[in-house]
Amino acid sequence: MTTKCLLNRISFRHLHALLSSSIDSSQQVWTLVPRIRLEVSSLVNEFCHVSVLYSDCLPLELSSGMLGNKVYASRNSRLRQNNVLRELHRAPISSRSWYSFARDLMRARDLEEILSDWKGREPMTDLFLNILSQRSNGWAQIWDLTRPKLEEYKQKFESGWNPISDLVLSRLSQLAKTEWMADEIRVHFVDCLNGGFAWNDSIAFATLPDVEVQKKFLAHELSELITPSRLVEQELGRAGLDQGMTHTVVDMIAYFSVKDSIAKPMQPNIERKGVVPNKNYYPKVEELYPIFEEYSKNPSEHDDLGSLVKKIVLRLKTS
DSSP states (O other), X not given: OOHHHHHHTSOGGGTTSOEEEEEOSSOEEEEEOOEXXXXXXXXXXXXXXXXXHTGGGSOHHHHTTTTOOHHHHHHTGGGOOHHHHHHHHHSOOOHHHHHHHHHHHHHOSSHHHHHHHHTTSOHHHHHHHHHHHHTOSSHHHHHHHHHHHHHHHHHHHHHHHTTTHHHHHHHHHHHHTOOOOOSEEEEEEOTTOSSEEEETTEEEEOOOSOHHHHHHHHHHHHHHHHSXXXXXXXXXXXXXXXXXXXXXXXXXXHHHHHGGGSOOOXXXXXXXXXXXXXXXXXXXXXXXXXXXXXXXXXXXXXXXXXXXXXXXXXXXXXX
């Protein structure tokens, strides 16, 4: 498809989704990339604040992951209310509903818009809507202290991310063998999270002191959005291998999309944990790293991600 035809598919309003080039050893690859919009929202931070406070009432996938900030929960435990605890224990809660609700909060103009879309849909979200509407969870005082720090960090991160954004997004698409389907991705900084999460076209994640590590952090969450994880899980499952290695594949794709855009530390002996895939967190990193390193130099040798995964499976079964 020519560049002219591709541009005819999008409206003038969406021309911020630039055609970015990523060059490997054999050819030039053109990819339509979405705009990354970095945001700091009181509403999103408050929802996550409440979720962390009551994480023990939420599904294990959430409470043991990004909502498992025990230090934050302990520091603000006085804000927990018994009536909310009782309601949460009674309300049916699913991880999917929580993620969908969080995604809509990240894209909403205000709480009124969410009320009109979600009111009466299910008990859990009604309970969260009531909590957010009543403003009785001690949030105002916390936000007065939190907002300036997040705004300052956002400005600092923007200056480092904006020059590399199109290149990283194009590289992610190239390595994941998948086209971006969204023209814009909302990325929210959230103070209380223990990590981050990605859902459809939205991301929320905590801030890290090292902006260069934060670049890899964002690349990982973006990789979660575009890497066809289901395909990887199925291939691993058919081979009788641990499907948890899907997370390793996602992180490898993230790392090789951003590694050349991360500034080297001023002191060479400083180890930036969180940049290179961590073998203590992602299984089989040492076995898979050489495969992805070779693949990153010439992604065109594989027609799709499935053929790369088959190569991964073969390596794991013979190692």
